[in-house]
Amino acid sequence: MRKGIVFLMIMAVSVYFSYGATSFAYETVEVKNGGSIEGVVEFTGATVPKDPMLKLSSETKYCGTSLPAEKYVIKDKKIANVAVYITEIKSGKAIPAEPLTITNIKCLFSPHVAIGYKGGKLTQKNDDPIFHNIHTYLNGKTMFNIGLPEKGSSVTKPLLRDGLMEVTCDSHPWMHGFIVILDHPYGAVTNESGAFIIKDVPAGTYAVEAWHEALGKVKVADVKVESGKATKIKIDYKK
Numbered sequence: 001m002r003k004g005i006v007f008l009m010i011m012a013v014s015v016y017f018s019y020g021a022t023s024f025a026y027e028t029v030e031v032k033n034g035g036s037i038e039g040v041v042e043f044t045g046a047t048v049p050k051d052p053m054l055k056l057s058s059e060t061k062y063c064g065t066s067l068p069a070e071k072y073v074i075k076d077k078k079i080a081n082v083a084v085y086i087t088e089i090k091s092g093k094a095i096p097a098e099p100l101t102i103t104n105i106k107c108l109f110s111p112h113v114a115i116g117y118k119g120g121k122l123t124q125k126n127d128d129p130i131f132h133n134i135h136t137y138l139n140g141k142t143m144f145n146i147g148l149p150e151k152g153s154s155v156t157k158p159l160l161r162d163g164l165m166e167v168t169c170d171s172h173p174w175m176h177g178f179i180v181i182l183d184h185p186y187g188a189v190t191n192e193s194g195a196f197i198i199k200d201v202p203a204g205t206y207a208v209e210a211w212h213e214a215l216g217k218v219k220v221a222d223v224k225v226e227s228g229k230a231t232k233i234k235i236d237y238k239k
Contacts, residue, residue, distance in 0.1 A: 029091045037230050067174065079215075081111075081113040083210075089206065103124075129151045132169050138164070
């Protein structure tokens with residue numbers, strides 16, 4: 001009897017640590033007078049990397065013979081297409097109800113980098129008069145692969161998991177986009193001036209992370225947010 005009780009206790013503890021202790025679902029709460037995290041992402045290394053040009057293997061009459069890779073979009077050392085987000089936050093504003101939209105236009109994905117949300121939706125649109133498909137990989141595994149045969153066609157899919165999603169088109173192998181899927185709504189992508197803003201953040205102290213497809217990740221610890229105030233930070237990439 002005693003051995004049986006001990007066994008059940010061990011199993012209960014195992015279940016707790018496997019599920020309860022490590023699983024914290026994001027909770028939507030009313031955020032009154034939230035603050036913001038805003039700033040600029042800059043390249044501070046010696047040599048600013050240049051964006052390569054991609055040679056097109058098809059659709060040259062419509063899309064041209066080459067296109068920018070959009071791998072490095074850096075102007076005056078300010079870096080565009082950097083996803084900046086809070087790494088852990090347990091509660092806050094609601095995840096946006098409207099779908100994230102990625103558009104095939106002129107044989108590129110627009111936007112090239114975006115923030116998505118676990119529990120939200122992704123709409124893929126084709127704005128080209130040619131066949132495209134959307135083939136997405138989440139953490140290296142195919143999520144969905146759907147054809148968009150003509151201009152105006154679209155498809156909407158749920159985003160069920162968080163992680164890094166790569167968006168590709170099998171018909172046009174040079175096409176790549178990225179979606180950083182968060183389990184909370186506190187993220188933003190830098191614009192052409194390298195600027196970003198994360199709004200309606202509950203007061204507290206957070207860790208912030210930046211992700212770039214070629215330059216990798218940079219972390220900023222102990223970012224203090226006060227109610228109704230903007231917290232300014234600067235994120236540097238040196239390599």
